[in-house]
Amino acid sequence: MFGKYKPLWGKPSKLDSAYDAVIIGGGLHGLATAYFLARDHGLTNVAVIEKRFIGFGGSGRNTAIVRANQRTQENLPLYQEALALWPILTKELDYNLMFFNCGNLNLCHSEAAMSAARLQIASAQFNGIESHLLDSKQCKEMVPALNISEDITYPIFGAMYHPPGGIVRHDAVVWGLAKGAAKHGVHIHQQTAVTGINVENGKVVSVETDRGRINTPRVLNAAGGYSAAISYEMLGIKLPISVLNIQAMVTQPLKPILNHVVSSGAYHAYANQTLKGEIATGAHMDPWPNYTTLSTAHYIKHQAQALSEMLPCLRGVRFMRHWSGLADMTPDMAPIMDGNDHIDGYYMDCGWGYFGFKSSAAAGKYMAQFMASGNCPPLLKPFSLRRYEQHRLMGEIATPVSYGPWN
Ligand SMILES: Cc1cc2nc3c(=O)[nH]c(=O)nc-3n(C[C@H](O)[C@H](O)[C@H](O)COP(=O)(O)OP(=O)(O)OC[C@H]3O[C@@H](n4cnc5c(N)ncnc54)[C@H](O)[C@@H]3O)c2cc1C
Numbered sequence: 436m437f438g439k440y441k442p443l444w445g446k447p448s449k450l451d452s453a454y455d456a457v458i459i460g461g462g463l464h465g466l467a468t469a470y471f472l473a474r475d476h477g478l479t480n481v482a483v484i485e486k487r488f489i490g491f492g493g494s495g496r497n498t499a500i501v502r503a504n505q506r507t508q509e510n511l512p513l514y515q516e517a518l519a520l521w522p523i524l525t526k527e528l529d530y531n532l533m534f535f536n537c538g539n540l541n542l543c544h545s546e547a548a549m550s551a552a553r554l555q556i557a558s559a560q561f562n563g564i565e566s567h568l569l570d571s572k573q574c575k576e577m578v579p580a581l582n583i584s585e586d587i588t589y590p591i592f593g594a595m596y597h598p599p600g601g602i603v604r605h606d607a608v609v610w611g612l613a614k615g616a617a618k619h620g621v622h623i624h625q626q627t628a629v630t631g632i633n634v635e636n637g638k639v640v641s642v643e644t645d646r647g648r649i650n651t652p653r654v655l656n657a658a659g660g661y662s663a664a665i666s667y668e669m670l671g672i673k674l675p676i677s678v679l680n681i682q683a684m685v686t687q688p689l690k691p692i693l694n695h696v697v698s699s700g701a702y703h704a705y706a707n708q709t710l711k712g713e714i715a716t717g718a719h720m721d722p723w724p725n726y727t728t729l730s731t732a733h734y735i736k737h738q739a740q741a742l743s744e745m746l747p748c749l750r751g752v753r754f755m756r757h758w759s760g761l762a763d764m765t766p767d768m769a770p771i772m773d774g775n776d777h778i779d780g781y782y783m784d785c786g787w788g789y790f791g792f793k794s795s796a797a798a799g800k801y802m803a804q805f806m807a808s809g810n811c812p813p814l815l816k817p818f819s820l821r822r823y824e825q826h827r828l829m830g831e832i833a834t835p836v837s838y839g840p841w842n
Contacts, residue, residue: 443530444489444613448622453650454482456806457642458657459629459665461485462494463605463792464784465657466612466623467799468806473619475800476807481621482651483613484644486628490609492659493791496728496760498683498717500696500707501793502539502600504559504566507830509817510769511562514790517797521603524796530611533604533710537695539597540574542745544589544701552595559597566597580692580746587744589701602696602707605792612799632669632781639780653806655782660726660761662785670778674771675823676763676786679720680727682734684757688712692748704741714749716742720762720789730757764788767828772802772818774811782806783820790831 456472458465461483472478485491501521503514521534543549552568559566570593571583583591613623624646631643632654641650656662663676689712698705703719718734735757743750765771765786775781784802787794801812811819822828 443610443617444623445617448624450624450627450644450646450649451482451622452648454622455480455651456482456653456655457629457649457651458483458655459642460492460657460659460662461489461613461623461625462492462657462659463608463612463795464659464787464798464802465655466609466616467795468655468657468784468802469621470612470616470619471800471803472807473616473621476803478807479620481616482649483616483621483623484627484629484642485623485625488625489613489623490606493760493762493787494609494659494795495606496683496758497605497792498705498707498715499602499605499709499792500539500600500698500705501603502597502696503564503793504539504555504595504597504600505831506555506558507769508558508562509829510831511558511564513797513801513814514794515562515564516800517794518599520796520800524611528611528615530607530614532607532611535601535603535710536599537601537707539600539696539698540569540578540594541597542574542594542697542699542701543592544699545592548700549592552593556595564597565599566595569594569596578693578695578697580748581697582745582747589699600696602709604710608795629665634670634778634781637777637779639778653780653782655784655802655806657784659785659787659791660763662763662783666783670781672775674783674786674820675766676771677724678726679723679762679764680725680729680759681717681720681762681789682730682757682759683715683717684730684735684738684754685709685713685715686749686752687755689714689752693746697745699741699745702741702745704738704745706742706746713755714742714752720764726761728759728761730759762788766823766832768831769829770794770798770818771820772798772805772815773820774805774809
């Protein structure tokens with residue numbers, strides 16, 4: 436019976452001694468890049484190397500929120516394309532990704548936050564992305580469970596409403612992309628760690644793994660929370676990435692009460708109701724760097740307090756599970772998608788912080804184009820590593836601090 440077991444992503448294959456491309460990390464970014472390399476560029480001799488199991492990192496731990504109303508002109512088109520890809524990929528991969536287009540409400544708790552939201556809405560609308568400003572009464576009409584009284588820590592002034600956003604089942608995206616990549620010939624090697632990258636005469640020539648050497652002219656660092664350590668320890672390239680923990684939890688399943696994603700920068704809390712009925716809720720990142728994936732009582736209490744104020748009908752509801760995951764955070768809250776001027780064949784797709792789920796499909800599509808052609812697609816150019824030394828940081832950083840939308 437066990438001999439017939441065949442995972443969705445094909446039979447575990449033997450590790451070949453050479454591949455046209457090696458991808459470090461079986462998260463969404465690694466899998467999406469592998470899928471598009473094979474599907475669009477005929478590069479089918481590709482290995483995804485994952486040290487644990489696919490979806491072990493942030494890809495299997497996030498709160499599944501997707502939206503396209505980012506803040507800056509550089510980010511908006513990427514997230515817009517990523518959002519449009521969910522229904523397309525569902526069909527193409529022949530796998531139900533459970534995209535629930537319920538819309539997102541990013542709450543504003545001051546006049547300053549309303550002004551910031553107006554600017555962000557204008558940027559989104561300029562790019563053809565639907566986004567509107569609501570006052571508190573309109574918020575209450577949309578989410579009757581919301582507490583719009585003035586007698587709470589951060590009274591709600593209004594919200595930025597983004598109808599095309601929503602939630603997608605994160606595990607399904609991991610499994611669907613793995614299925615799609617394997618169908619096009621990609622080898623997915625789980626329980627295999629990359630331990631070194633070998634460079635000769637300024638070119639990537641091979642990677643070392645704990646199962647042997649693989650010759651390859653291209654390697655993608657898509658290792659999420661481990662990407663900075665890999666880059667520095669294996670190639671001596673420092674990345675401006677802090678590794679921070681994000682904690683999340685779900686309540687017991689409830690009847691439908693929350694029909695939109697609701698997030699609040701002031702309360703440092705966001706919540707959505709899964710298709711199973713649980714309220715999935717997440718918190719701000721832990722403020723100190725660490726590589727553990729522990730949950731702490733502090734955050735559980737914080738979430739309970741924030742939700743009880745914002746959505747008082749949740750008082751007394753029980754948390755059933757909590758977990759956390761590593762986030763690779765850059766100083767400007769925007770990713771690094773780049774090659775390297777000194778090492779031909781070394782590519783990076785990392786530094787995604789809070790935004791690596793919602794962006795994954797489009798990022799994979801363009802990173803595949805980059806790796807196959809060696810030319811950086813125009814859409815990715817603003818995300819170069821160089822921007823940090825050239826003082827061209829992006830303005831996404833303003834979003835999480837106090838103004839509202841940060842997941
Ligand atoms: C609690 C939480 C909530 C979040 N909520 C959201 C959200 O609602 N929306 C959103 O857009 N984003 C969210 N995020 C962020 C998002 O999950 C991440 O940005 C995204 O998953 C990053 O994907 P990735 O493929 O780059 O990395 P990962 O998914 O972390 O994958 C990297 C993989 O690399 C592997 N690896 C590491 N080192 C090696 C090695 N040496 N050899 C081989 N493999 C290696 C790891 O095992 C891991 O599986 C959240 C994150 C967390 C933790």
